[in-house]
Amino acid sequence: MISNKAKYALKAMTILAANQERVLSAQEIAKKGKIPYKFLEAILTDLKNRKLLRSHRGASGGYALARPPGEMTAGEVIRAIEGPIAPLLCASLTGYRRCEDCVDEEACAVRSLMVDSRAALSSVLDRRSLAELAAFSQLKP
Amino acid sequence: MISNKAKYALKAMTILAANQERVLSAQEIAKKGKIPYKFLEAILTDLKNRKLLRSHRGASGGYALARPPGEMTAGEVIRAIEGPIAPLLCASLTGYRRCEDCVDEEACAVRSLMVDSRAALSSVLDRRSLAELAAFSQLKP
DNA sequence: ATTATTCCTATAGAAATAATAGGAGTTAAA
DNA sequence: TTTAACTCCTATTATTTCTATAGGAATAAT
Numbered sequence: 001m002i003s004n005k006a007k008y009a010l011k012a013m014t015i016l017a018a019n020q021e022r023v024l025s026a027q028e029i030a031k032k033g034k035i036p037y038k039f040l041e042a043i044l045t046d047l048k049n050r051k052l053l054r055s056h057r058g059a060s061g062g063y064a065l066a067r068p069p070g071e072m073t074a075g076e077v078i079r080a081i082e083g084p085i086a087p088l089l090c091a092s093l094t095g096y097r098r099c100e101d102c103v104d105e106e107a108c109a110v111r112s113l114m115v116d117s118r119a120a121l122s123s124v125l126d127r128r129s130l131a132e133l134a135a136f137s138q139l140k141p
Numbered sequence: 142m143i144s145n146k147a148k149y150a151l152k153a154m155t156i157l158a159a160n161q162e163r164v165l166s167a168q169e170i171a172k173k174g175k176i177p178y179k180f181l182e183a184i185l186t187d188l189k190n191r192k193l194l195r196s197h198r199g200a201s202g203g204y205a206l207a208r209p210p211g212e213m214t215a216g217e218v219i220r221a222i223e224g225p226i227a228p229l230l231c232a233s234l235t236g237y238r239r240c241e242d243c244v245d246e247e248a249c250a251v252r253s254l255m256v257d258s259r260a261a262l263s264s265v266l267d268r269r270s271l272a273e274l275a276a277f278s279q280l281k282p
Numbered sequence: 283a284t285t286a287t288t289c290c291t292a293t294a295g296a297a298a299t300a301a302t303a304g305g306a307g308t309t310a311a312a
Numbered sequence: 313t314t315t316a317a318c319t320c321c322t323a324t325t326a327t328t329t330c331t332a333t334a335g336g337a338a339t340a341a342t
Contacts, residue, residue: 001223001224001225001227001228001229001230002228002229002255003298003299003300004299004300004301005299005300005301007229007240007251008242010250010251010254011242011251014250014251025317025318025319026318026319027317027318033242033244034242034243034244035242036300036301036302038301038302038303039300039301039302041319041320042301044319045319045320045321048319055318055319055320056309056318056319057307057308057309057318057319057320058307058308058309058310058317058318058319059308059309059310059311059315059316059317059318060309060310060311060317060318061308061309061310061317061318061319062318062319063319074254082142083142084142086142087142087143088142088143088148089142099148101149101152101174101175101176102175103174103175107277107278107279108278109151109155109273109274109275109277109278110148110151110152110155110274112277113151113215113265113266113269113274114143116265116269117262117265117266120261120262120264120265121258121261121262123261124254124257124258124261125254125258128254128257132250133250133251133253133254134250136248136250136253137248137249137250138248144329144330144331145330145331145332146330146331146332166286166287166288167287167288168286168287177331177332177333178333179332179333179334180331180332180333182288182289183332185288186288186289186290189288196287196288196289197287197288197340198287198288198289198338198339198340199285199286199287199288199338199339199340199341200284200285200286200287200339200340200341200342201286201287201340201341201342202286202287202288202339202340202341203287203288204288
């Protein structure tokens, strides 16, 4: 299960990808995505600090993707908010850490299972671009 | 990320699968898996209530798998402890629930992503049997 | 009887989640 | 040059989940 925060982040990024030509304010995004405004603000700040978004202050300011939506993936967004996607850190490429209760990592069946789970999840999340998400959301106009 | 509880449950079930012929006490499992004893007790109770384990009380009592390890999967264990494996309930088969912030479920790109994620995860977790986990853990004797 | 177990109930600190509040600073446009 | 629409920053807080621990009652084998 992912957090609401990560879900809202994905929604916001999809909305921004679908409106790539213009800068969107947090208000606009909150409205389009039914996301609590102040919570969204904090999320957008995180995404900006992680270099996934660019912001423009002042009147008619707002947020825009930092890179073309075809070059950004769902996995990047989730990692920015949630950290590693591996179910256990001992199976993570981006945040590896040995379990404290580990007896023999090479022979650990749970780790092997989580390595495969991570690969399966990554094969979806790291291949799906924000452009694809945006395109999907517009299938029904 | 899964909880320690789910990780311990998987370890315990793997240990039980690897010692299928006998009944193991919580003490034994705790020692073999480096799992906090009292915490493990609670976990084993959950697994028993979910019908994944059978227990025998009294001296020389303990726990054993409820079914042959070849017929039980990692997915079952995780669902017993954590609930649905889908990252969002709107993408779950076993615990479906619509998001409160949902505008149009059919057109939701995030949901579509999570449906695919769930399928990818399930293809690993629901295909890996406890027998396979036990066999892996014994590759290095 | 004794001892090794499961089983039951209760408790509790710590961390993460999911926000909300208020205002300071910035900028475009009226 | 004021105003309105924004982002940005710092707190605060309620709720839930996580990760256990404690103590003892019930049960069964030896």
